[in-house]
Amino acid sequence: MRILLIDAYDSFAQNLAQLLTSATGATIYTIRIDDFANISLLKPHLPSFDAVVIGPGPGSPEIEADIGVVNDVWKLSGEDILPVFGVCLGLQSLVFSHGGQVNKLGTVKHGLLSEIAHTGEGLFEGVGKINVVRYHSLHGITEVGGDVEEIAWADDENGRVVMGVRHIFKPFWSVQYHPESVCSEGGRNVVANFWKMAIDWNNSQGRVVKDLRADWKGQPREKSLMELQTSFEGRELDSAQKMEVRTEDIFGKGVSASRICEILGVGAAHEFVLLESAAAPGRFSIIGILTPGLTRRINYSCGDTFLKLSYSGPSSSETKVDLRDYGGSVWRFLAKYMDQRKATGGKDDSPFWGGLVGYFNYETGVDSLGVPIKPRKEAEGMKRRPDVNLAFVERSIVLDGHTGKIYIQTLLPPAADRNWLESTKRQLQQEADIAITPSPTPPPEPYPKRRRSAVKMSLLKLSPTIYKPDAEKYMQKVKTCQSYLSTGDSYELCLTATTKIHLEPTNAWALYQHLRTRNPAPYASYFRLSNTTLLSSSPERFLSWSRSGACQLCPIKGTVKKTPTTTCASASRLLNIPKERAENLMIVDLIRHDLHRLATDVSVEKLMVTEEYASVYQLVSVITGTVEPQDGMTGFDVLARSLPPGSMTGAPKKRSVAILQEIEETERGVYSGVLGYWSVCGAGDWNVIIRSAFRYDDEVVTTEDGSEKEVWRVGAGGAITALSGPKEEWEEMEVKLDSALGAFMGDF
Ligand SMILES: C=C(O[C@@H]1C=C(C(=O)O)C=C[C@H]1O)C(=O)O
């Protein structure tokens, strides 16, 4: 049994595919509305399907680019007719193509629940009273006395809004709401009813479904990056390396990650990597030792046909890798690179044995969606910077904040690396001994007192000049976002803006220490690579995967500022309102879709739990799924196809990103990207780069008095929905901005 799902570039389509699979047992083939230029090209394939399902999507059925072949599917006649079920845009298209109208709602409904009334028959047989999730700005009005009749309704501020329709003599049904949303009731029942009616109709017509034609190109599931690589004929990378991890471990409770970094000379290091769990629920901190002349750097700028390999250190020659050997894809290159570097022998309890560490910036995600990158640095008269900035780390130190264990690890062969393991162990052991010997308990995190005062001295002298976005302009942009929400082009837009800081040359490590003390976060990081410095206090995990392929995504959406009187209970009350819940729900549904594309057993483990951070309370959800290692599928496949993070774009992702490219004037750069690792042990963990500051190390401005200043950037923003107020959004942006801006303030 086969169902053809026609996706209108929505971020919920694969949730619908999953609902269809579980309710019907059929195999789902997904195509896009414009994969076939017109209905006569699609028509020859339709006899191969038991039914068609039209998915939701941005825009309107009145606009051809938004609807593609779909209006014509509803106009099929005679022998060509087959059962069709439409969702949201699908319903609007059914109504529109049968003489009805599609109008704007006075009060749009995005991520909001309504109880619906229905006939209790046909599609709604045995469905009972249900609350359903709505994502729409438009609504259908059926033609009086026409062939399409109403079968379900919602009553709200708009009056009576049609929620379900059927064709009176053709096998066509549609719903306006989203039966596939995690918060909709009765979805499975409605889809099962459609399927039963579809099969009955096919039988009554003697319609026998044919095999797929030889020229049918669609696949029931997406291929992994490694499967796509099977035709790989290009040059091999550095010869495949079977790596053995060697580890020394010590018990080092009381030795902080910061202290170890200082022992390793972080303050003076040109390049350095620390991914630090500086607050709960973080557990492990990872230090990547970047050895000049030895550690590989991998850099890529979107639009290039090549990527650059070089060695860590101030001067290194570059090798260009022709990406055409990898289907033009940096993702396929990286999948192959890591496939050749699988390691054994590390400690089970250490999540990272060495491997890729670094970031994919926001524009990498924009590019991978096929959306043109509008604001580019070049346009601002800036140098081109890598959009992908990674290192392959051979030597690393991992601290387990729960057990106090410190793992010292190397992937280098013993002959090349005899002394490093032992000498580092000795050094850290000495520090561990000091930490446990003195009777006054070791000073609390982040680092011993003497160092804190040194940092204080240097920071007190800072005099940053801060260029914040213009408040009026930002509020105007909130309204522009809302105009796109009212036309149905987006359901939620994560608007952001960049603040620039000019600062006298300052030690970045000292700044980081200040940031992590002021705003301790589970995904803090100090990252310097390829002329870029990133100081992060991110609270948000984007995606992690285990060695066995268990994926977890933890989107945050919904923010309340902490005040001296806020408690978790009071914040929870403020967050548990329709506006905040809708913001979060939209992203949960979007992420379920991203995960359903490649993973199985997708489920929402936590839905909108209030969590406390240093300066804010947030609503957090957790979505999990598993990628099957056969076919070479890894968590990296999910990463490659899920950028930018949905919590930083809004939904539907592709259209929302394109709209944001129009509204935001500067490129986001490192902000809104993801930072993390993919280890040679097979596991990976990536966070969303927010509450962070970054700079390009060679970018300086000369002020009027002739002094040189560093240029730092901090991005901040928030989700705009129809329920947002411009002033409140500006204030929310400021709260998030302040959590990173604090690094530049000398008030400690
Ligand atoms: C846009 C930011 O944060 C994002 C937006 C949030 C929101 O709208 O509530 C919450 C967390 C992040 O996903 C930011 O920190 O700059």
Ligand SMILES: NC(=O)CC[C@H](N)C(=O)O
């Ligand atoms: N979810 C959808 O399919 C939305 C349809 C249409 N773009 C609207 O906003 O009404």
